[in-house]
Amino acid sequence: MPRNEPTEVTDGWDGGRSPRRRKAVRYAVPVAVAGVAAATIGLVPAFAGSGSPDLPKISAQELIAKIAKSDVQQLSGTVRVTTDLGLPSLPGGGAAAFGGEGHGDGPKGADEASASPQNKLMELASGTHTLRVAADGPDKQRLSLVDKAAEYSIIHNGDQVWAYDSGSNTAVHSTADAHGEDGRGHHGPKGLPKGLKNATPQDLAKEALKAAEDTTSVTVDGTARVAGRDAYQLLIKPKQSASTVGSIRVAVDAANGVPLKFTLTPKSGGAAAIDVGYTNVDFAKPAASSFSFTPPKGAKVVDADKERAKAGRQHSKDLKDLKGFKDRKGLEGFKGGDGPNIIGKGWTSIATIKGSGSGLPNGKDKGAAGDAGAFLDSIGQKVSGSFGSGRVFSTRLVNALITDNGTVYVGAVDKQALIDAANAAK
Incomplete structure (x- = not known):
């Protein structure tokens, strides 16, 4: 054949x-x-x-x-x-x-x-x-x-x-x-x-x-x-x-x-x-x-439905408490589950989540924030553009850009595509 x-x-x-x-x-x-x-x-x-x-x-x-x-x-x-x-x-x-x-x-x-x-x-x-x-x-x-x-x-x-x-x-x-x-x-x-x-x-x-x-x-x-x-x-x-x-x-x-x-x-x-x-x-x-499954003798059995219901009640309480905040500074970017916005098409689609303005710790900060910033600097690459500046975190497949104001761009795309997306959104 x-x-x-x-x-x-x-x-x-x-x-x-x-x-x-x-x-x-x-x-x-x-x-x-x-x-x-x-x-x-x-x-x-x-x-x-x-x-x-x-x-x-x-x-x-x-x-x-x-x-x-x-x-x-x-x-x-x-x-x-x-x-x-x-x-x-x-x-x-x-x-x-x-x-x-x-x-x-x-x-x-x-x-x-x-x-x-x-x-x-x-x-x-x-x-x-x-x-x-x-x-x-x-x-x-x-x-x-x-x-x-x-x-x-x-x-x-x-x-x-x-x-x-x-x-x-x-x-x-x-x-x-x-x-x-x-x-x-x-x-x-x-x-x-x-x-x-x-x-x-x-x-x-x-x-x-x-x-x-x-x-x-x-x-x-x-x-x-x-x-x-x-x-x-x-x-x-x-x-x-x-x-x-x-x-x-x-x-x-x-x-x-x-x-x-x-x-x-x-x-x-x-x-x-x-x-x-x-x-x-x-x-x-x-x-x-x-x-077929029967828990072995002596096994600890957890009721996930009850745990899930309990977590749901706590989540509702947390949301109610959140609505009661008088000082909402730092929560401007919170949209209650709207999810990421998808820009682009096909293989170069990029998910973006708008930041609240707080951004990531900087290695120049003092104390714990500075230590955290230094660690992020060690695994991320600093980049800049008309959008400002930020860090790109890379794997072999998925890359993410987190700007200094906290906005996230992530996708199975190269670094330049993320920078271009951030520049276009400016």
Whole structure:
């Protein structure tokens, strides 16, 4: 059979989506990359398998359609996860360095924090991890993070969701949202971080393919063997030069259209920053026992629904107290959950949050503020423009500019794109 050669998607092809749909997702990839990169990434290239199988020729449009039509509901397998974003080492390390422990609406005790999905998400921000996954339709999923000394599992079965950390012997229980995330009656785990739900190549590939429009080149670039299965390789490249993304490669199962491997390589080169894939996969119905869970004897059980309700009441009280402030100096930029403003399009979209005017500590300040400023100077690069001055904090994929007045510009774009955005907003 003929070997598959690169074929490119015609500019403007959108897989049948309406202009309104294209507008809604035009910056999905950069935003999704930033969020997913902090949560689920990785697969060393070694297990991709040897050899390039001979498969019937297929166009990029046909391969994307094959992914879209794939309706595999049942599978089990192992996913290798590795993250190499080039994040700076922060004092305290781990989840705490990112505000992990006690952050969000989850349990706040030490044992509870170890079993909280919000904190497990932070552990996936660097290094290599192994996940075991199983799914049987929209109402039954299991994901286990396997460590050398312990195992962490999330089990979703109907309206029940359990998270269990064997290291602390702590289980967190919650009920599923009856309306589901998509409003179609699917039971989505309530309060489960999106990053942990997007733990497979399928989820990451769907986000990437949302950008198949005029800012993107999409081609079929040969074939591969992944987890013992024949696959086509879909190659996605930004056409916008300011993007820090070099390419995304998705290995797609030739038989059923399921993405088996997702690899994102930065424009700067080197190892993949985001690389997720199966080491083995089985599309048979998993055993019913895969989705059953009973807390082990002696385990500490936390009711996450009660904790969440308690946190909600405290949040309401805090907002009420905030409205009662007479002196609101320093709160001018607070907009009560309006969220960031997105400027630009496609791969060069930039999220911006207007500052309050207070800005960051300066290394010339005295005392603790000066120490904090000196540390920020050591991990950030000072920049200036017509907007004023600020610092750029960089990873291999996502860069952020924080101006001296506290305004933040962040995206999967290079430093100059952030400065240009700040200058234009002046």
